Amino acid sequence: xxxxxxxxxxxxxxxxxxxxxxxxxxxxxxxxxxxxxxxxxxxxxxxxxxxxxxxxxxxxxxxxxxxxxxxxxxxxxxxxxxxxxxxxxxxxxxxxxxxxxxxxxxxxxxxxxxxxxxxxxxxxxxxxxxxxxxxxxxxxxxxxxxxxxxxxxxxxxxxxxxxxxxxx
Amino acid sequence: xxxxxxxxxxxxxxxxxxxxxxxxxxxxxxxxxxxxxxxxxxxxxxxxxxxxxxxxxxxxxxxxxxxxxxxxxxxxxxxxxxxxxxxxxxxxxxxxxxxxxxxxxxxxxxxxxxxxxxxxxxxxxxxxxxxxxxxxxxxxxxxxxxxxxxxxxxxxxxxxxxxxxxxxxxxxxxxxxxx
Numbered sequence: 001x002x003x004x005x006x007x008x009x010x011x012x013x014x015x016x017x018x019x020x021x022x023x024x025x026x027x028x029x030x031x032x033x034x035x036x037x038x039x040x041x042x043x044x045x046x047x048x049x050x051x052x053x054x055x056x057x058x059x060x061x062x063x064x065x066x067x068x069x070x071x072x073x074x075x076x077x078x079x080x081x082x083x084x085x086x087x088x089x090x091x092x093x094x095x096x097x098x099x100x101x102x103x104x105x106x107x108x109x110x111x112x113x114x115x116x117x118x119x120x121x122x123x124x125x126x127x128x129x130x131x132x133x134x135x136x137x138x139x140x141x142x143x144x145x146x147x148x149x150x151x152x153x154x155x156x157x158x159x160x161x162x163x164x165x166x167x168x
Numbered sequence: 169x170x171x172x173x174x175x176x177x178x179x180x181x182x183x184x185x186x187x188x189x190x191x192x193x194x195x196x197x198x199x200x201x202x203x204x205x206x207x208x209x210x211x212x213x214x215x216x217x218x219x220x221x222x223x224x225x226x227x228x229x230x231x232x233x234x235x236x237x238x239x240x241x242x243x244x245x246x247x248x249x250x251x252x253x254x255x256x257x258x259x260x261x262x263x264x265x266x267x268x269x270x271x272x273x274x275x276x277x278x279x280x281x282x283x284x285x286x287x288x289x290x291x292x293x294x295x296x297x298x299x300x301x302x303x304x305x306x307x308x309x310x311x312x313x314x315x316x317x318x319x320x321x322x323x324x325x326x327x328x329x330x331x332x333x334x335x336x337x338x339x340x341x342x343x344x345x346x347x
Contacts, residue, residue, distance in 0.1 A: 021344050023337065029290045030309040032283065038200040038217065039210075046218045047192060050225055051185045065182060 169237060170194045177238055180228050188228065192221055195239060199246050202306050205294055206250050216253055220246045239313070240321035247303060247321075293343040301336035308333055 157165065170176065170191065179187035199220050204213035223245050231241065294302055303322060307313045308329075313321075319329045 021341050023341075026290070026337070026341065026344070027309060029286055030305065032287055033201060033205060033291075033306075033310045034312075036201050036204060037197055038214065042214045043196060046196075046214070046221070047189065049218070050192065050221055051189050 169239070173238060174233075177231070177233070181231055183229075188225060191238070195242055196221065198239070198311055199242055201310060202243065202246055203250060205291055205306050205310065206299075206302055207253065208291065208295055212253065216246070216249050219249050223249070236320040237317050240317055243303075243307065243321040244323075247299070251299070289344065289347065290340075293340055293347065296343050297336060297339055300332060301339060304329060304332045304336045305340060 173191075176187045176190050180191060196217065200213060200217045203216045203220070204210065207213055207216065220242065224242060227245075294305055297305065300322065304318060307318045307321065308315070315326050315329050315333075319326045322329065322332075324332070
């Protein structure tokens with residue numbers, strides 16, 4: 001069987017070679033070689049043998065470097081954790097509202113003090129309003145009197161004077 | 169060229185197996201084809217391809233980027249492996265002594281009988297060329313490598329590669345007509 005195939009192959013090669021070969025035909029055939037792929041089992045086995053891990057032939061220098069790399073990464077991770085924890089406590093220390101420092105008694109005292117101040121402010125306001133109201137009343141009264149006595153001039157009176165006039 | 173190749177090479181030099189694995193995955197089929205076309209037998213091509221990558225792995229720590237592509241370094245190793253192979257195995261594969269199935273990988277079986285025979289014919293013709301003609305033909309016309317990369321791999325100038333390419337094709341056609 002193999003002999004028949006071999007003879008047929010040789011015969012075909014001889015037949016084909018009689019035809020003139022152009023560069024493009026040759027190029028086309030050469031391009032077809034690109035479709036050749038290695039056997040997958042061979043590739044898997046070869047890859048495993050090469051990169052199995054234990055037989056990677058790297059020197060002492062590379063091993064030291066790799067150890068240093070691992071050490072440096074662990075140290076960096078530790079440092080990062082410390083920075084995060086330190087940062088959290090730092091924020092807590094400078095926190096504006098410290099819950100533990102809240103004293104209900106002082107808060108109450110502060111609130112009461114605010115109320116008093118508001119009341120005092122209201123008092124002052126009421127007093128000034130009352131004063132101006134008294135003045136205006138007096139001026140109205142004096143106006144009325146003026147009208148009745150045919151005196152067209154206004155006279156500005158103080159509260160005491162207005163009270164005296166009213167009592168009269 | 170492989171994406172992020174420089175980074176992978178740097179990692180492989182430092183001993184990172186996965187980086188070398190990525191380089192292997194990308195270049196292994198190319199090196200395999202290069203070797204297979206030159207030696208003809210699939211088993212020999214597999215052994216030699218493995219040897220090429222083993223040698224590359226062992227020499228990885230001393231690899232220095234000299235401005236040449238990484239592939240040119242691998243092709244150089246492959247060429248030396250093939251030379252050593254022929255030095256130690258004096259007898260060369262011939263059509264009479266070798267089973268037809270050994271010439272090409274099973275992956276091309278779907279080309280049909282005619283296509284397969286045509287490829288076998290060209291492959292045998294390539295094997296009759298001088299080694300440097302073989303290298304140029306495979307790198308330029310099978311792998312489509314740019315002239316510069318071929319020149320780097322062969323340690324020749326681009327002009328010399330163009331000349332070699334021209335002569336190789338002329339010689340190849342001559343062998344095919346005479347066969």
